[in-house]
Amino acid sequence: MSEFLATIFPEEKNIPEQFRINETVDQREYLINGEMKIWNGNLNPVLSPVFIKEGNEYKQKVIGSTPLLTTKESLEALDAAVKAYNLGNGEWPTKSVTERIEHVEKFLVAMRAQRESVVKLLMWEIGKTLKDSEKEFDRTCDYIVDTIKAYKELDRESAKLTEDQGFMAQIRRVPLGVSLCMGPYNYPLNETFTTLIPALIMGNTVVFKPAKYGVLLIRPLIEAFRTSFPAGVINIIYGRGRETVGALMETGKIDVFAFIGTNKGANELKKLHPKSHRLKAILGLDAKNPAIVLPDADLDNAVNECITGSLSFNGQRCTALKILFVHRSVVDQFISKFNDSVKKLKPGMPWDSGAALTPLPEPGKVEYLQALVDDAKQHGAKVMNENGGAHLNSFFYPAVVYPVNAKMRLYAEEQFGPVIPIVPFDDDQEAIDYVVNSNFGQQVSIFGTTSKRIAVLIDAFSNQVGRINLNAQSQRGPDTFPFNGRKDSAEGTLSIADALRVFSIRTIVATKNIDSNKQIISNIIRNHESQFLSTDYIF
Known part of the structure; x- marks a missing residue:
């Protein structure tokens, strides 16, 4: 290395x-x-x-x-x-x-x-x-x-x-x-x-x-x-x-605040607005999306989806899988397959053909990731993959960390980078408790084949996250699907259609249904006297 x-x-x-x-x-x-x-x-x-x-x-x-x-x-x-x-x-x-x-x-x-x-x-x-x-x-x-x-x-x-x-x-x-x-x-x-x-x-x-x-x-x-x-x-x-955004919010003249970043940043900026009840916020914030790999899961599919889910763009996605709960009966096999897949990912520069692992843009990110790995080691975890965590300048090679527990920062903290924490579990309730008690609520991925067991998890998570993925990584697309989250993960819903709605408000023109009013409405529409009141059909 x-x-x-x-x-x-x-x-x-x-x-x-x-x-x-x-x-x-x-x-x-x-x-x-x-x-x-x-x-x-x-x-x-x-x-x-x-x-x-x-x-x-x-x-x-x-x-x-x-x-x-x-x-x-x-x-x-x-x-x-x-x-x-x-x-x-x-x-x-x-x-x-x-x-x-x-x-x-x-x-x-x-x-x-x-x-x-x-x-x-x-x-x-x-x-x-x-x-x-x-x-x-x-x-x-x-x-x-x-x-x-x-x-x-x-x-x-x-x-x-x-x-x-x-x-x-x-x-x-x-x-x-x-x-x-x-x-x-x-x-x-x-x-x-x-x-x-x-x-x-x-x-x-x-x-x-x-x-x-x-x-x-x-x-x-x-x-x-x-x-x-x-x-x-x-x-x-x-x-x-x-010096820029803070001053804008303090004026109270911002009606809509569309922000994609951290919940901490969103909270600080929203507090600056003097009339918070008049501020419409559309926020895409932090996430700690878990994958739950059940004992009967198709491990090849689970590994492929978790590799992409956790390491696409070096894990720098709010929708990335940021913690993997793997049933203890299959965790060793899962890690072995996962490590083999990590090894196949080509490191390189962005323009290199086939490159999958590239340098990280945030200053101090490599040091931050190393600190997370060191903290996990101090509480009993190991880096399971060859060369995991090796780094130079802005490049950090993925680190597969196991076994992760609640004492470690990686358990609850969003790493937003190529560190993959794996948590072994024996009872499905352990994974349920994690999602229920998490500060974040964007997505969860379930990998398994037993419908009854999966159904219990779906029902447990349906009021906790915005999207439940079955045998697939967490993701935003297709853009026609609603994209939202609960808790500290989002405010408002985005998709192609939803975004049009969150950046607008419904206004109504109403009148009693009598002949004189009908005539007024008819004149306005027929003579194109109003931009709002119109029955024009756009092709």
Whole structure:
């Protein structure tokens, strides 16, 4: 392993030409009120998780920098969004559904033209493999297409008039106001856009702050945002959260808070809002998703799903399997098969063909993971796989840790990285108690074949988590499925259709069902006198 670690990071000359970053990307642009502004103040360096080998030394690659905006610029962005919304009377919130869809479609065309640039920055900024970076970009484009389709369907359903108990009415969804959208570093494009696009298409105006890591990849899209939406509808800021986002929340002018990150961060920001009852929050937060491997499980399938579930993108997913409960009767066999599968995962750089294990983008992450492993060892666990936990610079080779118990930090703490804790159990109630008493409640995966036993677990977990996976890893997709969580794991529900609903509110026009009122409604609809009250059918 020591020889392998010595060659894991490349020399500059050995990086394929098409993937090299020969010049740093020093970004000074930011977008406020439809104007591309230039920042002349301090910049924040963007460090890649990729280290470059120079002789016997390693140098972390600096790939660019982004603006360190201040409270002043952040409040300017907020003022632009507030002005564009204009208490619901602005150009954007009063546009027709068809018109807003046209703007989003225009953005999608411009976005697709930047695929190569965004994919390259995804690899360099967060260490995501070429294949997964391309998948994230393409999936995001598909999400936008499907969101447009879902919005058309939602509007068609709203185009009819309802009659009940002597009343006639039309019910439509309208925007909530000014949204603050913040995404995570692990999916800085896809998960960010799963809130940003629904917020925009429903008529909200937005202040958007890119993720802490994976921030430069938004740069190729800024011009697309600027030219695709009216001034002030989308405003993009950069900088430290305390000086930017905190100031926005303190004004009380944020109506919708869309945030994907930690529950601690969400709590701190929500507390800053002076009118919390008026703040709509859509949050995707921490998770400690367990897998439960029963004695009659198909072990080959369980291992394959748990490998992908725990180590896809190095385990840096909120939906990752972060603790494995394996029945004691099959745990030795499971670990043996699991270790064999880990050994087959190819370490490398993001652009390397077939690479599955790549460097980690978070500073201090390797040291944090090592501390978790050391803590587990102190309480009786061992690293079960060959070379498990070996590390160099930002690279950490997966560590399979067993047996894990409640005394260890790994038992309850979300590691968000390539450390796989395995807990042996004898009674199914042990696994049930873990899920019931956990602070998190996103997903759980059950592996087994006995329907009666599985049914008991399903019933035990149905009021604890947002999704129960049977003989499959935990995951977000398909995007048409609801994505939510309980406890400290989420607030609100996301999916293509659900996202449109959480970024809007139902408003109703109602009147008594008498001839004079019918005539008024008929005139408004026939003469297209109202954007809201309409029976137009969008194709």
